[in-house]
């Protein structure tokens with residue numbers, strides 16, 4: 001287990017086990033047929049916060065291998081998405097509260113390679129523009 005200091009907290013991460021669990025795991029957004037996921041895929045490369053990509057990378061997580069993506073709302077012209085990732089490990093000291101990223105022990109929906117492992121859910125909220133020609137949700 002590696003100790004990762006993040007947002008004032010301390011996380012324990014088994015990077016090897018995390019990377020192993022993601023092998024063969026396809027991004028949820030890639031497999032989901034809904035229109036908001038198609039937009040997510042079109043814009044994530046450009047707008048995913050760089051510091052979040054870095055934070056996820058420290059935990060052995062590739063930001064393109066999301067576990068779950070869902071559209072929450074349209075706020076001030078941008079679309080709020082919930083995006084989850086998992087890593088194998090635990091929370092030693094709770095990171096400071098951030099409105100765009102939370103760490104929770106356990107996981108709700110487990111792809112096979114994540115089952116029977118101690119997991120932490122990284123629960124993110126991203127505000128993203130709409131950049132595809134398909135119908136944009138009004139709210």
Ligand SMILES: [Zn+2]
Pocket residue numbers: 029032033034035036037038069070
């Ligand atoms: Zn979807």
